Amino acid sequence: MSQAAVSFGEELVRSLSKSLDEPDWLTASRLEAFRSFSQLPPELNPLYTKYVSTFGFQVDQFKMTTGKSEVDFRTFFGDFLTGKESNIVLQGNETQVHAELSDSLASQGVNLMPFHEALKAEESKVRSLMERRNVKSSGDRYGAFVNAFFNGGLFIRVPRGVKLEEPLRRMLLLDSPKTPVVEQLFVIAEEESKLVFLEELYSKGPSVPSLAASNVELVARAGSHVDFSTIQLLGEQATHISNRAVDISNDARATVSSLSLGSAVSRSRMNFLLNGRGSQAEGFEIFFTDARQRFDFETNLVHNSPDSTGSTHARGVLKGESQTIFKGMIKIVNAAKNSRSYLAHHAMLLERTAKSDGVPSLEIDNNEVRATHSASVAQIDEEQLFYLMARGLSPDESKRMVVLGFFEPVLSRVPIEKTREGARFMIEGKWQGEKRRLADRETLLAQTGELTPEVKETEDIFERHYKYR
Amino acid sequence: MKLEIKDLHASVDGKAILKGVNLSIGQGETHALMGPNGSGKSTLAYTLMGHPKYQVTSGQVLIDGESIVGLTPDKRVKKGLFLAFQYPVSVQGVSMFSFLRAAYNNSRPAGSEAPTIFEFKEVVAEKLKMLSMDDSFLNRYLNEGFSGGEKKRAEILQMALMQPKFAVLDETDSGLDIDALRIVAEGINKVSGPQTGSLLITHYQRILKYVKPQFVHVMYQGRIIESGGEDLSRLLEEKGYTWITGYQEEDQAAAPSPQ
Ligand SMILES: Nc1ncnc2c1ncn2[C@@H]1O[C@H](COP(=O)(O)OP(=O)(O)OP(=O)(O)O)[C@@H](O)[C@H]1O
Numbered sequence: 116m117s118q119a120a121v122s123f124g125e126e127l128v129r130s131l132s133k134s135l136d137e138p139d140w141l142t143a144s145r146l147e148a149f150r151s152f153s154q155l156p157p158e159l160n161p162l163y164t165k166y167v168s169t170f171g172f173q174v175d176q177f178k179m180t181t182g183k184s185e186v187d188f189r190t191f192f193g194d195f196l197t198g199k200e201s202n203i204v205l206q207g208n209e210t211q212v213h214a215e216l217s218d219s220l221a222s223q224g225v226n227l228m229p230f231h232e233a234l235k236a237e238e239s240k241v242r243s244l245m246e247r248r249n250v251k252s253s254g255d256r257y258g259a260f261v262n263a264f265f266n267g268g269l270f271i272r273v274p275r276g277v278k279l280e281e282p283l284r285r286m287l288l289l290d291s292p293k294t295p296v297v298e299q300l301f302v303i304a305e306e307e308s309k310l311v312f313l314e315e316l317y318s319k320g321p322s323v324p325s326l327a328a329s330n331v332e333l334v335a336r337a338g339s340h341v342d343f344s345t346i347q348l349l350g351e352q353a354t355h356i357s358n359r360a361v362d363i364s365n366d367a368r369a370t371v372s373s374l375s376l377g378s379a380v381s382r383s384r385m386n387f388l389l390n391g392r393g394s395q396a397e398g399f400e401i402f403f404t405d406a407r408q409r410f411d412f413e414t415n416l417v418h419n420s421p422d423s424t425g426s427t428h429a430r431g432v433l434k435g436e437s438q439t440i441f442k443g444m445i446k447i448v449n450a451a452k453n454s455r456s457y458l459a460h461h462a463m464l465l466e467r468t469a470k471s472d473g474v475p476s477l478e479i480d481n482n483e484v485r486a487t488h489s490a491s492v493a494q495i496d497e498e499q500l501f502y503l504m505a506r507g508l509s510p511d512e513s514k515r516m517v518v519l520g521f522f523e524p525v526l527s528r529v530p531i532e533k534t535r536e537g538a539r540f541m542i543e544g545k546w547q548g549e550k551r552r553l554a555d556r557e558t559l560l561a562q563t564g565e566l567t568p569e570v571k572e573t574e575d576i577f578e579r580h581y582k583y584r
Numbered sequence: 585m586k587l588e589i590k591d592l593h594a595s596v597d598g599k600a601i602l603k604g605v606n607l608s609i610g611q612g613e614t615h616a617l618m619g620p621n622g623s624g625k626s627t628l629a630y631t632l633m634g635h636p637k638y639q640v641t642s643g644q645v646l647i648d649g650e651s652i653v654g655l656t657p658d659k660r661v662k663k664g665l666f667l668a669f670q671y672p673v674s675v676q677g678v679s680m681f682s683f684l685r686a687a688y689n690n691s692r693p694a695g696s697e698a699p700t701i702f703e704f705k706e707v708v709a710e711k712l713k714m715l716s717m718d719d720s721f722l723n724r725y726l727n728e729g730f731s732g733g734e735k736k737r738a739e740i741l742q743m744a745l746m747q748p749k750f751a752v753l754d755e756t757d758s759g760l761d762i763d764a765l766r767i768v769a770e771g772i773n774k775v776s777g778p779q780t781g782s783l784l785i786t787h788y789q790r791i792l793k794y795v796k797p798q799f800v801h802v803m804y805q806g807r808i809i810e811s812g813g814e815d816l817s818r819l820l821e822e823k824g825y826t827w828i829t830g831y832q833e834e835d836q837a838a839a840p841s842p843q
């Protein structure tokens with residue numbers, strides 16, 4: 116396959132599509148997305164220096180590769196390459212280096228494959244999915260960027276009635292600088308199925324500028340259940356961009372849990388479309404920032420149908436000179452009577468130089484609904500620290516306990532156990548200043564054999580806080 | 585060994601609150617500290633424990649002859665000091681279990697081996713039983729949503745685990761129902777042996793029926809203005825504080841201090 120050292124222009128769109136051996140309709144769709152990308156104004160945001168795009172660097176320096184990245188992944192992935200875990204995809208940049216799907220899942224028709232493999236196998240199905248994408252090129256510059264320039268991706272589907280309990284996993288390792296990983300993901304839970312997914316994003320070795328961008332189309336068909344989760348651990352100079360659109364049908368339930376620890380800049384959008392009667396959505400944006408990290412989150416709950424339930428939990432801790440902004444929206448259309456929606460943003464600042472903003476907005480066109488909102492941005496509580504110190508904990512330990520505890524009310528709601536436990540482990544790692552992988556947790560557990568019992572938050576989030584009517 | 589407070593002056597946000605407190609507590613002794621609202625009892629408790637907001641402006645606090653002023657609270661714990669809070673703080677997300685375990689491990693005698701999680705569970709189970717507390721407390725967030733009485737019991741649970749040499753109990757008896765008062769008071773008695781010296785801050789005589797003080801002190805406007813035996817608390821209950829404070833104010837008026 117090819118390497119194209121050209122700028123992000125129309126030429127690159129064509130050559131990418133060609134080297135990926137794509138059908139004409141897809142090339143045309145990329146070109147259309149490219150037009151939006153070039154026409155949409157740069158996204159201004161108080162987090163980024165004025166007039167500089169989110170990328171934070173000259174994208175033109177990058178080379179696009181397709182399916183042939185030379186990445187030394189052996190040491191990093193280790194025994195995952197030799198079947199340590201089934202139902203996993205390992206990726207070095209855009210290139211899949213190992214995939215494993217258990218016989219039992221394969222025989223039930225579960226798909227876990229690169230996007231372009233799915234395209235080859237079932238072109239008409241993929242085409243109709245592509246035509247109904249919810250991450251639109253018209254309204255979002257970075258959505259358009261991915262739609263135009265994706266050089267890889269995943270296709271995940273669980274057939275009707277099949278229920279997964281353990282997550283399908285993928286680990287992505289970003290290596291050689293200047294090779295952006297731009298991905299189109301489809302995650303589809305057919306009727307009455309259950310899909311569970313956990314992805315980990317890493318960078319290898321010393322930090323170099325790099326880019327990981329993805330559009331994720333989640334589809335939860337009637338009566339299905341999707342739990343999708345991401346743990347983002349990219350390197351100090353990486354840029355992370357993600358757009359997730361979640362289409363939820365009648366009586367279906369979808370959750371997206373996202374833990375952001377890595378990257379210099381992260382821009383994460385979640386769009387929950389509660390399209391079916393009785394649909395349910397839950398979004399988690401959990402973050403822990405330091406140094407000069409800049410994270411930009413936006414989560415929208417769009418209630419289009421009656422009896423729908425949605426909640427957004429944004430919670431994080433900021434150190435150093437890091438900054439975050441969280442925009443949360445609840446939109447309840449007139450037809451969506453009897454819906455309930457909850458929006459929360461809570462941030463703890465560990466230094467006066469850190470900054471976090473929450474920008475809630477509520478658009479409610481029906482009176483027979485309940486929407487609740489809760490928000491706070493505060494310095495760490497000195498009285499709590501004193502109480503712990505008065506019980507013999509050193510100032511550092513006290514701080515650690517209060518900080519890690521701050522995540523718990525939200526973390527404990529994250530539905531996938533591996534993600535929840537993994538997130539705790541990674542947050543603790545960041546607190547300690549250690550570079551960890553999720554897999555290290557198992558090793559450590561095997562050594563110490565200790566697990567502190569989990570405390571479950573049982574509070575009914577719809578029963579408290581200020582109510583909008 | 586003694587906890588000695590010598591001419592202690594302390595202030596909060598530049599405002600002088602303690603204005604020359606003198607008190608000496610030996611091991612095995614129980615002292616009751618009474619006094620009207622706002623007289624500085626909790627301030628004394630916080631200052632002893634090393635709350636960062638409370639500045640010692642002069643005077644001394646010694647344990648076993650060594651000054652503890654300037655030490656962080658955790659270092660004071662290691663010297664054997666304990667404070668049961670008048671208003672225990674709640675911390676979301678921190679489980680009672682992991683908190684107690686940390687408290688236990690941080691107050692063990694140096695050199696002793698930390699118990700395993702299972703050994704520790706047994707230790708706690710026994711103390712919970714002593715205080716008639718349910719196991720389910722361990723799975724809750726620290727003091728979060730605890731009733732007033734439950735918080736006070738939890739304070740004594742911590743004291744039982746930490747086995748201090750000197751314990752300051754700030755209104756541990758407030759907000760307890762009759763049965764809880766007895767359970768908590770008996771708990772205090774069991775936990776404090778002949779090695780423990782305690783300072784019991786209280787407004788009521790009722791706890792003193794269970795926990796017998798050898799000394800009773802009255803604090804007023806940042807000073808201890810009267811000390812006596814147990815009968816002093818009975819007199820106070822009968823006559824109220826003006827009986828002493830009135831006399832004190834007259835005294836002050838007669839000989840105005842230079843401040
Ligand atoms: N953090 C603070 N900031 C300002 N003033 C304070 C602070 N802490 C205590 N004070 C003041 O110091 C004085 C003594 O308060 P303290 O809490 O020590 O009284 P107390 O004797 O414990 O009263 P109570 O019996 O009501 O518990 C009060 O006037 C109080 O308002």
Ligand SMILES: [Mg+2]
Pocket residue numbers: 625626627670754
């Ligand atoms: Mg008080």
